[in-house]
Amino acid sequence: MSATEFFQNVVNALQWGSFYALIALGYSMVYGVLLLFNFAHGDIFMVGAYIGFFVATAFLALFASGVGIITLPSWAILVLVILATMFLTSFVGMAVERIGYRPLRHAPRASAAITGLMIGIIFETSILAMFGAQRMKFPELLPGLASASQPTFGGVIISWQKILIVGVALVLMLLLQWFVSNTKWGMAMRAMAFDFAAVPLMGVPLNRIAALTFALGSALAGAAAVLYSMAYPVLDPYMGITVGWKAFVAAILGGRGSIKGAALAGFLLGFIEIFAATVFPSTYRDLIAYSIILIILVFRPHGMFGEEHTARLRL
Amino acid sequence: MLKRVLVVMVLLGALALLLAACGGGGPDTIKIGINAPLTGDIPKVGEGTKYAAEMWLEDNPELEVGGKKYKVELVIEDNESKAESAAKANTKLITQDEVLVIVGPQSSKQAVPAGGVANDLKTPMISPWSTNPKTTKDRPWVFRTPFLDPFQGPVLAKFATEEFGAEKAAVLYDVASDYPKGLAEYFKKAWEEIHGPGSVVAFESFTTKDTDFSAQLTKIKNSGADVLFLPQYYNEVALIVPQARQLGWDKPILGSDSWGSAELTKLCGEPCYGSFFSTHYVAKGAKGATKEFIDRYQAKYGYVPDDVAALTWDAMNIVKKAIQDCGKITGDIEKDRQCVRDAMANIKEFEGITGKMSFNEQGDPIKCAVIVRINDQGEFEFYKQVCPEGMQ
Numbered sequence: 001m002s003a004t005e006f007f008q009n010v011v012n013a014l015q016w017g018s019f020y021a022l023i024a025l026g027y028s029m030v031y032g033v034l035l036l037f038n039f040a041h042g043d044i045f046m047v048g049a050y051i052g053f054f055v056a057t058a059f060l061a062l063f064a065s066g067v068g069i070i071t072l073p074s075w076a077i078l079v080l081v082i083l084a085t086m087f088l089t090s091f092v093g094m095a096v097e098r099i100g101y102r103p104l105r106h107a108p109r110a111s112a113a114i115t116g117l118m119i120g121i122i123f124e125t126s127i128l129a130m131f132g133a134q135r136m137k138f139p140e141l142l143p144g145l146a147s148a149s150q151p152t153f154g155g156v157i158i159s160w161q162k163i164l165i166v167g168v169a170l171v172l173m174l175l176l177q178w179f180v181s182n183t184k185w186g187m188a189m190r191a192m193a194f195d196f197a198a199v200p201l202m203g204v205p206l207n208r209i210a211a212l213t214f215a216l217g218s219a220l221a222g223a224a225a226v227l228y229s230m231a232y233p234v235l236d237p238y239m240g241i242t243v244g245w246k247a248f249v250a251a252i253l254g255g256r257g258s259i260k261g262a263a264l265a266g267f268l269l270g271f272i273e274i275f276a277a278t279v280f281p282s283t284y285r286d287l288i289a290y291s292i293i294l295i296i297l298v299f300r301p302h303g304m305f306g307e308e309h310t311a312r313l314r315l
Numbered sequence: 316m317l318k319r320v321l322v323v324m325v326l327l328g329a330l331a332l333l334l335a336a337c338g339g340g341g342p343d344t345i346k347i348g349i350n351a352p353l354t355g356d357i358p359k360v361g362e363g364t365k366y367a368a369e370m371w372l373e374d375n376p377e378l379e380v381g382g383k384k385y386k387v388e389l390v391i392e393d394n395e396s397k398a399e400s401a402a403k404a405n406t407k408l409i410t411q412d413e414v415l416v417i418v419g420p421q422s423s424k425q426a427v428p429a430g431g432v433a434n435d436l437k438t439p440m441i442s443p444w445s446t447n448p449k450t451t452k453d454r455p456w457v458f459r460t461p462f463l464d465p466f467q468g469p470v471l472a473k474f475a476t477e478e479f480g481a482e483k484a485a486v487l488y489d490v491a492s493d494y495p496k497g498l499a500e501y502f503k504k505a506w507e508e509i510h511g512p513g514s515v516v517a518f519e520s521f522t523t524k525d526t527d528f529s530a531q532l533t534k535i536k537n538s539g540a541d542v543l544f545l546p547q548y549y550n551e552v553a554l555i556v557p558q559a560r561q562l563g564w565d566k567p568i569l570g571s572d573s574w575g576s577a578e579l580t581k582l583c584g585e586p587c588y589g590s591f592f593s594t595h596y597v598a599k600g601a602k603g604a605t606k607e608f609i610d611r612y613q614a615k616y617g618y619v620p621d622d623v624a625a626l627t628w629d630a631m632n633i634v635k636k637a638i639q640d641c642g643k644i645t646g647d648i649e650k651d652r653q654c655v656r657d658a659m660a661n662i663k664e665f666e667g668i669t670g671k672m673s674f675n676e677q678g679d680p681i682k683c684a685v686i687v688r689i690n691d692q693g694e695f696e697f698y699k700q701v702c703p704e705g706m707q
Contacts, residue, residue, distance in 0.1 A: 005537050008562070012529035133358035135550050137582045150561075157563050232526040234553050234582055236356075242524050277530035283490045283520045285530075 001278065004155040009274050015162045015231065017270020018169035022224035023247035024254060024262040025176065026093075026217030032257030032313025033193050033213045036109070039116030040096050042244015043123040044218050048089040048225030049138075049235050050127060055084045056139050056226075078141045082168065085226050086219040093218025094211045102207065120240075127237040138233035165227045172223055173263050176216065180259060181315055189213060193257065193312035253293055255306030257313045265304060269293070345378055345385045345644065347634060348392065348408035350419035350429060355396025356523070357548050359578045360421050363624035364443070365391060366616050368418065371631040378635065381643040390414055394425050401425030405432040405440070413648050415638070416440070416655055418630050421623055422548070422573070423447035423494035430457040437649070439656040441633060443626035446572065447497045451678045456656055458678040460630045460667065461572070461595055464494075468501025470684050470701045471569055471593055472509060475542045478591075479567050482510055485517035485540035487531055487555065489547060492523055498546035498571055516540050528555050532562050546571040553582035560586045567591070572684075575622045580693035588691050593684050595622040596669045597697040605668040622669070629667035636662060 023045055030038045038044075059081055063072040072080075100119045104112045142160075150159045180186035188204045189212065200206040228243075229235060250269045254261025272292055277285040302308055349368050353361035368389055377384045390412045394401035401420045408414045409432070417433055417440040420426045426445035433440035434454040441458040442450055448465060451457045475481045484506050488499035503515045517538040519531040532555075535543060545555055545568060552574055559568065570592030580587060598609050598619045608628055612620040638644075640658035644651055664673045665680075672680035683702040690696045 002537065005533055008533045009530060012527075012533060016527050016529065128354065133354040133361075135358075135553075135578065135582055137553075137584075140584075150563075157561070159561055161561065232554055233557075234526075234550055236550075238524075239526075243526075274530045278534060281520075282531050282534075286522070 005278070007153075007156045009278050010271075011156060011158055011162055013271040013274040014166045014267065015270075016274060017267035018166050019224050019228050019243065019266075020247045020250045020269045021263045021266025022169055022172065022220045022227075023243065024250035024266045025173070025259060026221050027248050027251035028254060028257055028259065028262035029189075029213055029217050029313060031251070031311060032259075033189055034101075034105075034196070034210055035311065036101065036112050037116065037248070038096070038101075038214070038217070039113055039244075039248075040100070040119040040123065041116075041217065041221060042240035042242075042247070043120035044089065044092055044096065044240075045221040045225050045228075045244060046237065046240030047092050047123055047127065048085060048218070048222035049229050049239065050131070050136075051088045051092075051222065052081065052085040052226040052229055053136055053138055053235060055088070056081045056141055059084070060139055060141070074142050081141060082223055082226050086222040089222025089225070090215035090219040093214040093221075096218075097211055097214040102210070120244075124237045124241075131237075133237075136235040138229035138235060140233075141230060161231060165231060168223065168227060172220060176220070177259065177315060179216070180313070185209075185212060190313055193314070249290070249293060253296065253303050255303030256311035258303070258305040259313070259315050261303055261305030268304075343385055344388050345380075345638065346388045346390055346412060346414040347631075348390045348405075348412060348414035348417040348419075350392050350394055350401060350404045350408065350417055350425070352396035352421060352425065353391075353393040355394075356550060357396050357422065357576075359549070359576050359621065360444070360623050361393070361396075363576075363621045364419060364421060364627045366612065367620065367624040367627040368631060370612060370615065371628060375631075375635060378638060380639055380641070383644070385644060394420050394429070396422070396425065398424055398428045401429040402432045405429045405438075406436070409433070409436045409438045414438070415648070415651055416634050418443065418627065418634060421445065422492075423450060423497065424492045426450045426459075427493050430454055433457055437656075438652050439637070439659055441630045441659070443630040444572075444623050445494075447493050448679075449493065449497070455660070455678075458633070458659055458674075460626050460633065460669070460672065460680060462682050462684055463679055464498045464501050466703060467571060467593055467684060468498055469505035469508075470686075471544065471571065472502055472505035474591070474593070474686055474699070474701070475544070475567070475569055476509055479542055481541035481567075483514055483516045483538070483540045484510075484542050484544060485519070485535040485538055486515060486544045486546075487517075487519045487521070487528065487535060488545070489523055489551065490520035494573065495546045495548075496520075499544070502544055502546065526554055528558055529562065532559050532564065535559075536562055536564050540566070542567050542569055544569045546573065548573045549576040549579040550582065552579060552587065556583055556590065557586040572622060575687070575695065577618050577621055580689060584693075588689050588693060590689050591698065592687055592689075593701075594687050594695075595682075595685065596625050597685050597687055597695060599694060600697055608668050625669050629665070629669055629672075632667065633659065633662065633665055636665070 026041050059077050062068050063077050065071045100115045145160050150157050188209050191199045192209045250265040251262050254265030273289045276288040280288050351361040351364040378387055392404035394404045420429050421444040423445040426442040427449045430450045434456045439456050443460050446461050446464045448463055486499045488495040506515050517535045568590045572594045574592040575594040637655050637659035641654040670682050672682045674680050681703050683700055686699040687695045688698040
């Protein structure tokens with residue numbers, strides 16, 4: 001492998017890892033606070049992509065130059081699309097929590113896990129029923145981004161799209177870090193993670209914190225969905241399954257409940273997958289990538305930043 | 316409690332009504348099964364199949380066999396574009412719906428396993444679109460209407476050599492699907508026959524549902540290949556080609572007949588313009604019966620039919636010819652299936668809207684292929700016709 005090829009793949013892996021990291025954060029936060037794997041998370045991501053599709057189509061019709069009522073520059077439209085999609089997707093997450101998980105809060109853990117799987121299937125099939133099996137093409141939010149001259153660095157094509165994706169992902173992760181460590185709500189989430197029997201007795205509202213946790217995780221999934229759809233603009237109702245499962249692997253690899261762990265493990269997973277396909281025949285990519293992860297987990301069964309006796313939410 | 320019992324009873328009643336409505340048939344009916352991917356990865360293919368079959372039914376609501384008129388009924392089953400579901404759909408069509416003959420499935424991924432079921436249960440099946448040799452190989456009950464991949468692979472290899480002056484080729488294909496895998500291998504073999512061993516400098520793969528191909532494409536870009544061959548379905552092409560362009564691949568990209576969907580340029584957009592692929596027919600500039608079919612389909616459904624629709628139309632007409640050649644319907648389904656199979660095997664030549672076909676002992680047609688260029692408006696434009704030796 002030449003140096004150019006190596007660095008090109010580092011750039012590729014950063015983009016691919018961003019999606020895993022953003023989605024893995026949702027799994028890890030929910031587990032950290034509620035000790036629950038939200039298996040509907042991959043499908044919340046998929047619903048986010050569809051929400052993004054409609055938000056983007058609507059905003060382009062309203063604000064794009066030449067057609068809209070008010071003309072906004074395309075970067076402003078992009079920011080609005082990401083924010084609106086995050087906002088709307090967070091409601092999907094809260095609805096899942098309210099309808100699917102809250103009634104089962106004191107039921108066995110397995111029941112809640114199965115509920116998540118079922119909600120996922122309900123999402124997939126309702127999207128299929130509403131929009132048909134026809135693939136949808138995500139609209140181009142930044143026209144000319146792909147055809148503009150791309151920044152290159154010694155033969156490595158970095159591309160504006162990759163800079164945008166990795167940049168937005170990092171900004172969102174820093175915001176999350178700030179929220180959890182510096183705000184009252186973040187503190188309440190961390191407190192709940194300690195003991196969700198005793199902390200509500202201190203006047204912290206359990207249901208509201210649970211809803212908030214789901215809202216934050218889903219908003220990140222919504223942002224990931226918009227970025228993902230910009231890079232891979234073909235939407236289908238099953239697009240969340242594989243990505244969701246792999247991000248779940250990243251959440252475990254990072255250590256349950258660890259925000260830093262989920263983010264780093266997401267990027268690590270991206271690197272392992274890309275380099276497995278580069279070094280070995282690409283046919284064996286997932287076989288090799290996930291064998292490596294299995295080996296890591298054998299030596300660190302609680303994940304990279306996991307702790308032995310607890311999975312509470314931490315930075 | 317009473318309320319729940321009531322709800323369950325109402326639901327059961329509704330189900331019973333639904334099932335009763337699905338029945339029908341009878342001795343004066345000929346049932347034709349359609350096994351198509353209505354949902355799943357390639358729904359546009361399923362839609363084209365269904366529309367073409369329904370349009371055919373309009374023309375042939377009744378078939379006259381041996382002086383007696385029979386009502387024709389289509390039984391359409393969805394195979395979700397999955398191999399298991401296609402085999403299951405065939406079993407259901409054969410054992411439960413008792414169809415006389417099956418048209419479909421379309422892609423080789425489904426047609427190879429489903430063909431096995433049809434052959435084992437002794438029911439004639441004709442796949443309109445499957446190009447992998449395994450579909451009909453050693454299966455006397457299975458037929459098809461398109462050309463085969465051992466023909467398509469060399470056609471493309473020769474085209475790229477002559478047209479682009481390419482010497483080294485790269486291939487990216489889905490290793491988990493029969494059609495791309497088979498075609499990738501035929502292409503590689505043909506290419507190495509022309510340019511010598513090792514001239515396919517990158518032979519990269521992925522698995523179905525993958526969306527990121529950056530690692531494989533980076534390898535391909537650095538391999539020094541002159542042309543990239545992508546034997547993939549249109550939904551994957553729309554992901555791969557833009558990524559390749561973004562990673563700086565500015566050399567020609569070549570595709571196969573699975574590219575030929577009206578959806579391709581809608582999903583892929585500008586990055587796909589200027590690429591070439593081989594297919595069965597071209598709508599633009601068609602003449603005669605082919606044009607008639609295209610105009611009618613477009614007026615009825617609002618878009619130009621894909622190759623799948625045209626091939627399905629041909630398959631339906633081959634079925635019609637076989638049933639009429641058979642000469643009589645006895646009502647004994649096993650005997651009738653045997654009779655239709657024998658009649659179908661006896662068709663030596665057929666003039667379809669996708670060209671003239673002559674069938675060999677294996678039940679495979681020998682016919683010409685067309686190379687299409689995607690022009691700058693995103694339309695499929697006739698570029699060149701390539702025929703097997705000794706055929707025009």
